[in-house]
Every structure is written in structure tokens, then in C-alpha cells.
Amino acid sequence: MEPALDFAGVKKTFTTSSGPVTALDDVSFSIADGEFFAVLGPSGCGKSTLLSLAAGLERPSSGTVKTAGRVIDRAVTDIGIVFQTDALLDWRSVLQNVMIQPQMRGLKTSEYEGKARELLELVGLAGFEEKYPYELSGGMRQRVSICRALVHNPSLLLMDEPFGALDALTREQMVMELHHIWLRTHKSVMFVTHDIQEAVLLAQRVLVMTPRPGKIAEIIEVDLPLQRTPDIMESEKFTQKVAHIRHLFEAHGVLKKY
Numbered sequence: 001m002e003p004a005l006d007f008a009g010v011k012k013t014f015t016t017s018s019g020p021v022t023a024l025d026d027v028s029f030s031i032a033d034g035e036f037f038a039v040l041g042p043s044g045c046g047k048s049t050l051l052s053l054a055a056g057l058e059r060p061s062s063g064t065v066k067t068a069g070r071v072i073d074r075a076v077t078d079i080g081i082v083f084q085t086d087a088l089l090d091w092r093s094v095l096q097n098v099m100i101q102p103q104m105r106g107l108k109t110s111e112y113e114g115k116a117r118e119l120l121e122l123v124g125l126a127g128f129e130e131k132y133p134y135e136l137s138g139g140m141r142q143r144v145s146i147c148r149a150l151v152h153n154p155s156l157l158l159m160d161e162p163f164g165a166l167d168a169l170t171r172e173q174m175v176m177e178l179h180h181i182w183l184r185t186h187k188s189v190m191f192v193t194h195d196i197q198e199a200v201l202l203a204q205r206v207l208v209m210t211p212r213p214g215k216i217a218e219i220i221e222v223d224l225p226l227q228r229t230p231d232i233m234e235s236e237k238f239t240q241k242v243a244h245i246r247h248l249f250e251a252h253g254v255l256k257k258y
């Protein structure tokens with residue numbers, strides 16, 4: 001089986017009014033089909049650029065980006081994207097917000113409504129289908145945007161700090177919910193975050209990036225059980241992984257050593 005996503009020797013340089021800015025340099029990694037893969041790095045290290053390249057919204061300056069064995073040379077349609085802000089449309093109900101995805105893709109909506117309702121039930125929003133976004137909490141809104149990203153059954157889910165705007169408790173709850181969605185759907189996921197614990201709790205592998213130009217500091221295998229519970233954060237293995245990543249960031253000057 002071809003990897004869901006494959007970066008090989010990728011460099012990305014932007015041209016700006018004050019000269020070229022290299023956002024990524026020599027980035028190579030693959031995300032296996034069905035893998036939950038986290039990307040962790042400091043602000044400005046090129047995480048969003050990685051997502052733009054994976055979505056086909058930007059092209060690499062050198063190297064190749066492939067999805068399912070094909071070089072990405074245009075905007076990829078077989079993906080779902082979840083952003084930090086939920087970007088729901090206030091004038092559409094919860095169900096209508098999820099249904100935007102098949103509608104905008106010109107798919108037969110009658111075939112997707114059942115799937116939309118199923119996903120809303122999976123994230124605990126059964127009974128909220130006819131509510132409007134202003135009637136929902138931040139966590140509920142972000143659950144709707146996860147359903148919207150999944151309703152057309154994409155092969156790859158790209159998540160750009162999806163819980164960054166939520167309070168700490170809601171965030172912890174959403175992390176576990178996302179884990180359960182992943183266990184049920186086994187989607188290939190590229191999950192971008194600043195949060196070390198969140199990355200280790202969710203992912204099978206964590207790519208740690210250096211400050212700009214973003215290079216790979218290390219790709220860490222998270223050999224914890226497939227099914228995770230919050231208790232796992234108290235295990236020795238978990239704390240060792242977190243400490244290891246913290247030390248990597250200290251070595252690269254991202255975190256100060258005390």
C-alpha cells in the first residue's frame with residue numbers, strides 16, 4: 001500500500017519583499033495509510049507550510065510531495081481539513097454546515113445526509129442537527145467542523161492546531177474524542193500542534209521540527225497501546241517521551257534550559 005502522504009527532500013522558499021524566506025529545508029517523511037501522525041514545532045517553523053504542500057495549495061521549491069503514490073501538482077480534493085478556528089457559517093444549521101462539503105464538491109447530497117447524521121451522533125451531537133452555530137459551545141462547534149471534514153470520506157485528514165482556541169478542559173475532552181473518532185474511522189491524519197502532551201497522547205509517530213528553516217529534528221515512535229486513555233499520561237513511557245521531546249526543543253534553543 002502506498003503511503004497516504006510522502007514528502008521527499010522537500011524545500012520551500014517564499015519570495016518576499018525583503019528577500020527569500022526558507023520555510024522548510026530537507027524534509028522527508030511518510031504517513032502510512034491509517035496512521036495518526038503528529039507534527040510538533042515552534043511558531044514559524046513551517047507547520048502550516050507543510051499542510052499547504054500536503055493540500056496542494058503550494059508547490060515545493062525542490063523535492064516531491066505525493067499522496068497515495070501520485071505527485072501532488074494541484075489542489076487535492078480527497079482530503080478533509082480542520083483549522084484552529086471552526087469557520088462555521090452562522091446562517092446554516094449544524095447539519096447544513098456539515099453538508100457544505102458534499103454540496104461544494106457537487107456530490108449527490110441525498111447520499112451524504114445519512115453519513116452526516118451518523119458522524120454528528122459519533123461526536124455526541126445527535127439532537128443538535130437543526131441548531132445554529134451561535135447556540136453551541138466552542139468544543140461543540142469544533143466537533144461540527146470535524147464532521148464536516150470527514151463527511152465525504154476523504155483518505156487524509158489534515159488538522160492545523162484544531163484545539164488551539166479552546167479552553168484547557170474542553171481541549172482535553174476534544175483530544176480524547178478525536179482519538180475515538182480515529183479508532184472508529186482509522187483515517188490517515190496529519191495533526192499539527194504546539195502541544196507536546198497532545199501529540200504524544202494522540203499519535204503513533206511524532207515529527208519534531210527545528211526552528212525556521214523547519215527541518216526534522218527527529219521522528220519519534222510512540223510505542224504506547226493503540227487505544228489511549230487519559231491515564232496513559234501518568235505512565236513512565238509517556239512521561240519519558242514527553243521529556244525526550246522537551247530535551248530536543250532545549251537542544252534546538254526552542255525551550256530554555258533551567
Ligand SMILES: Nc1ncnc2c1ncn2[C@@H]1O[C@H](COP(=O)(O)OP(=O)(O)OP(=O)(O)O)[C@@H](O)[C@H]1O
Nearest residue numbers: 014016021023042043044045046047048049050212
Ligand atoms: N505565503 C508566504 N509568503 C512569505 N512567507 C511565508 C508564507 N507562508 C509562510 N511564510 C513564512 O514561512 C515561515 C513558516 O511559516 P508557517 O506559517 O508555515 O509556520 P508555522 O510553523 O505554521 O507557524 P505558527 O505555528 O506560528 O502558525 C514563516 O517565517 C512565515 O513568515
